[in-house]
Amino acid sequence: MLGRPSGLLRWTSLRLRLVVVFALVALTAAVSASGIAYWLNRNTVLDRTQNAVLKDFRKALEDNTRSLPLHPRCAELQDAARQMAAGPQNYAVLLIGVDREGKDCAATTDKDLLTLENVPAALRSAVNEVRPVDESNRYAHHLYWQRRQVGDTPYLVAGAQVIGGGPTGYMMKSLAAERQDLTSLAWSLGIATALALVGSALLAQAAATTVLRPVQRLGHAARQLGEGRLDTRLRVTGTDELADLSRTFNRTAERLEHRVAELSGREAASRRFVADMSHELRTPLTAITAVSEVLEEEADSLDPMIAPAVQLVVSETRRLNDLVENLMEVTRFDAGTARLVLDDVDVADQVTACIDARAWLDAVELDADRGTVARLDPRRLDVILANLIGNALKHGGSPVRVSVSTEGPAGDAGGRTGSTAVSAGGGPGGAGGSGGAGGTDEAGAPGEPAAGVEGGGPERSGKAPGEGRPGSGKLVIRVRDHGPGIPEEVLPHVFDRFYKASASRPRSEGSGLGLSIALENAHIHGGEITAANLPEGGAVFTLRLPMDASPLADGDRQDDDTADDEDTEDGR
Secondary structure, three states, rough: OOOOOOOOOOOHHHHHHHHHHHHHHHHHHHHHHHHHHHHHHHHHHHOOOOHHHHHHHHHHHHHOOOOOOOOOOOHHHHHHHHHHHOOOOOOEEEEEEEOOOEEEEEEEEOOOOOHHHOOOOOHHHHOOOOOOOOOOOOOOOOOOEEEEEEEEEEEEEEEEEOOOOOEEEEEEEEOOHHHHHHHHHHHHHHHHHHHHHHHHHHHHHHHHHHHHHHHHHHHHHHHHHOOOOOOOOOOOOOHHHHHHHHHHHHHHHHHHHHHHHHHHHHHHHHHHHHHHHHHHHHHHHHHHHHHHHHHHHHHHHOOOOOOHHHHHHHHHHHHHHHHHHHHHHHHHHOOOOOOOEEEEEEEEHHHHHHHHOOOOOOOOOOOOOOEEEEOOHHHHHHHHEEEEEHHHHOOEEEEEEEEEEEEEEOOOOOOOOOOOOOEEEOOOOOOOOOOOOOOOOOOOOOOOOOOOOOOOEEOOOOOOOOOOOOOEEEEEEEEEOOOOOOOOOOOOHHOOOOOOOOOOOOOOOOOOOHHHHHHHHHHOOOOEEEEEEEOOOOOEEEEEEEHHHHHHHHHHHHHHHHHHHHHHHHHO
């Protein structure tokens, strides 16, 4: 099962549409066949009854009126009528004649049912009409009939005049038995139609199941493939179109798996190359850095013509060292080996230490209350803050304001919000991105804690046990500048690696990885960094981190333990 609602009851499902189409076709065919069968049987039954009755009436009229005089008495007509009605067809008879005295005489076997007034006028007119005798018409009078409804009962009414002179006869035959037979036939055909409809629905369900089962397997396999299970394959049976579709899917999945494996191998090789290159560069860079520091100390005693070159070598050596350290950090993120080392951090102390270590106290305004404690990785938080604040100082405009606040678990404000905690608007653009604007990544080198911070953590004032524990919710740090803002076309790319905001400025003081590393450090905490423009001008970078990142660190440790166990089992 696919864990989805059954397609049998969903109006949009292919199964239901197949069943409905099958049922409609079967219903149309059954109704058409039943209607035709009913019509043919109706005509057959009525024609057979009608012909038998009319034949018997004609013969009885001839036989019983042949011995009558030309002007019979009423009693004689009554006897003849009773003899005609006593036949096997059981119909009522009306005989009309003229007696010897010239008076009209009407003899009927059922005064309530058949009288001259009950005979339709059109039928009487047709019976009394005298037709000319010629080659095409041998008799002046003919037998006429008509079906009519008397109350709720259908009747057959017929009339004829004796040729050569004699009484005129009418008869009325009830068709109630035939109607009952036709009603029974209609019910039988209706039941047969309903059974055919049910049978067609069952056949449609069976056919739909046969057709849709491979489609469902294909859909399930496609979802597994979309979830990253590239070894998913379908079992192929048969030679029909669905089997061809399954074979095509298997070939596509196989090619995709090979392609992804090839690309993954290339990506892994690229990561290894960058990591190895960065590692190999660290040894010569250490020596170069030591030499550059000696040259920097002796800069005052050097020839004034050489001093600018020495300063250039020193600055570029530092920049190259920062680039190598950042590349090492990036490779750790790409390889998934970056881990959190958590500690209880007083956020205000941490921000103050970061600013003080880089001599930014005169250029940065801080709006934060002491006592906001979060359980985070202090070194990685220092890297994030150094990149965001340095980026705002370098590419934005002074003053740069940093505000610290908290949000409740549902996103509601749960703590103090600084004066700069404003919502982002859509004005013109702000501080540069990690690549194009260069970013401030000199503070991003791993393993270099800020001044006044031991092991990368902030200096904390003494607190009683249990005081200042991290709570639930989100820590929100906003870094706002008063510069021109971020160009709208640059805004989506500010966190891209080595992104160049301007092609005319291919070189920047930073490595182009600062904001990217800051974003990765936020992600590893389970947080996020967003960049936006303010309506009044300038840009704001908003950092949101969980107040307690322990669940993420615990998950990393469990993954490491699982990997170690697997490695141990493989080595046995």
